Amino acid sequence: MATGFFWAEETFWHAGGNYALTLPVGGLVQPMVAGGLPEGPETKRRFKNLLDITGLAEELVMSGAESAKWDDLARVHPESYLKEFKATSDAGGGELGLRTPFGPGAFEIAARSAGLAKAAVAAVAKGELNNAYALCRPPGHHCLPDWPNGFCLLNNIGIAIEAAQAEGLMPRVAVLDWDVHHGNGTEAVYYDRGDVLTISIHQEKNYPLDTGDIADRGRGAGLGANINIPLPPGVGHDGYLTVMQDIVLPALHDFAPDMIIVACGFDASAFDPLSRMLATAETFAAMTKQVMRLADDICDGRVVCVHEGGYSEAYVPFCGHAVMTELAQSEIAAPDPMEATLRTRQPNARTQAFYAELIREMAETFKNPPPKG
Known part of the structure; x- marks a missing residue:
């Protein structure tokens, strides 16, 4: 079997309104920027282009996908929200939540983005692909069922999971979110459920400011199935x-999911304008390798990465390529042009020891069952 890569040119045309443009976006007017927002098309376009240039794309099953249907969206989002989003999109765009401005046609583009995640998850769940990557835009992990948030208009991963479960493809799923911002939307979708494990590794109180606490472990049937790992800035590779070794992999092993879905943001990188975490392309490659090894043991290698954040146009492509090289088990690499520089910018030994002790303390916390109530 092979590694799939799901993408659609249409998603690169998503725009955050006309805030920084002189021409009205829509029709044949392609957005040059994302309305002044950091979430623009070029990080994703350059990621895909780099796969083409190195030749790795030729080793992948490159595929598009149909848009997610209304019924797919409605498994996660209430009809009232979907109708308001569609009407606002049809009227030329606007803003429904926090930091989620959008232009005309955004509803259809967001549905296509969710469709990419849905198709990738279904193909791997059915055994048509060994693993896959969905290059989704707009992203999804901040979108709550009834409230868009942080550039996210639909919860792509939630929609993909619910569609697969509706077909009886995978009763238990684990979502590992290594985007630098807390995956509050996906957490909200599954906070009361025990069949989906949600793990978020994030920079503490970066975004959102009021979610992602280590004490938030789920509720009711979902108690213990939500893990937040808030990290201080500068943790590094x-x-x-x-x-991963002390907290994430043991939790995934104990949960024994039928599939591991990675909310794959690259905004923890050392060059990202929205974080201070010092991760490198090698970091994302190493984490991918760890997940794949575990997946081989517990879920027949079923791994799907769904693109989330990452705002350095120059560096995101190298992080993404590093992940794809691991997923495809390819010999084709895109050498990190900043590797030598980044090695000198990692935390010193004393700081690394401090971080390691903090992580060990968190690991001990997760070994104990969460308090009820």
């Missing part, structure tokens, strides 16, 4: 791998 070694810190991320320690988090």
Whole structure:
């Protein structure tokens, strides 16, 4: 079997309104920027282009996908929200939540983005692909069922999971979110459920400011099935791998999901304008390798990465390519042009020891069952 890569040119045309443009976006007017927002098309377009240039794309099953249907969206989002989103989109765009401005046609583009995630998850769940990557835009992990948030208009991963479960494809799913911002939307979708494990590794109180606390462990049937790992700035490469080894991999192993879905944001990188975490392309490659090894043991290698954040146009492509090289088990690499520089910018030994102790303390917390009530 092969590695799939799901993408659609249409998603690169999503715009955050006309805030920084002189021409009205829509029709044949392609947005040059995202209305002044950091979430623009070029990080994703350059990621896909780099796969083409290195030749790795030729080793992948490159595919588009149909848009998610209304019924798919309605499994996660209430009809009232979907109708308001569609009407506002049809009227030329606007803003329904916090930091989610959008232009005309955004509803259809967001549905196509969710469709990419849905198709990737279904293909891997059915055994048509070994693993896959969905290059989704707009992203989804901040979108709550009834409230868009942080550039996210539909919860792509939630929609994909619910569609697959509706077909009886995978009763238990784990979502590992290593986007630098807390995956509050996906957490909200599954906070009361025990069949979906949600894990978020994020910079503490970066965005949103009021979610992502370590004490938030789920509720009711979902108690214990939500894990938040808030990290201080500057953790760096070694810190991320320690988090994976001490907290994430044991939790995934114990949960024993039928599939691992990675909310794959690259905004923890050292060059991202919206974070201070010092991760590198090698960090994302190493975490992907760790997940794949575990997945081989517990769920027949079923891994799907769904694109979330990442705002450095120059560096995101190298992080994404590093992940794809691991997923495809390819010999084709895109050498990190900043590798030598980034090695000198990692935390010093004393700081790394401090971070390691903090992570060990968090790991001990998760070994104990969460308090009820």
